[in-house]
Structures are given as structure tokens and as C-alpha cells.
Amino acid sequence: MQDLTSEPVFRAQDQRKQTGQPLPSCAQCKEIKAKRYTAVQQGDQRMAEAMATAMGRHQRAVHS
Numbered sequence: 001m002q003d004l005t006s007e008p009v010f011r012a013q014d015q016r017k018q019t020g021q022p023l024p025s026c027a028q029c030k031e032i033k034a035k036r037y038t039a040v041q042q043g044d045q046r047m048a049e050a051m052a053t054a055m056g057r058h059q060r061a062v063h064s
């Protein structure tokens with residue numbers, strides 16, 4: 001089974017966390033992360049991938 005936590009967008013966040021730089025945090029980030037977490041817990045890989053894509057798109061649109 002694919003390890004969804006190793007997707008680049010989330011790995012980049014972990015690295016940013018480790019370097020002590022502030023993470024972009026907004027209501028939409030939290031919502032997308034929560035939905036993705038739920039999808040992973042339920043084994044819904046399609047939804048998890050959709051949320052990963054949504055997160056990447058959102059971060060480029062809002063936090064770059």
C-alpha cells in the first residue's frame with residue numbers, strides 16, 4: 001500500500017516544521033488536512049490523493 005504521508009507536499013511541510021519556520025496555517029489548510037487524514041484512516045486512497053492535490057493547489061494559490 002502506498003504511503004500517502006510521503007507525498008511531496010506533506011513531506012515539504014514536515015521539513016519546514018523541522019527547520020522551525022512557521023507553517024502556513026489557515027482554516028482551509030486545516031479543513032483539507034482533516035479531510036485527508038480521515039480519508040487515510042478510512043483507506044480511501046482516491047480521496048486522500050484528491051486532498052493532497054487540493055492542498056498543493058491551495059498552498060500555491062494562497063501561501064506562495
Ligand SMILES: [Zn+2]
Nearest residue numbers: 025026028029
Ligand atoms: Zn491555507
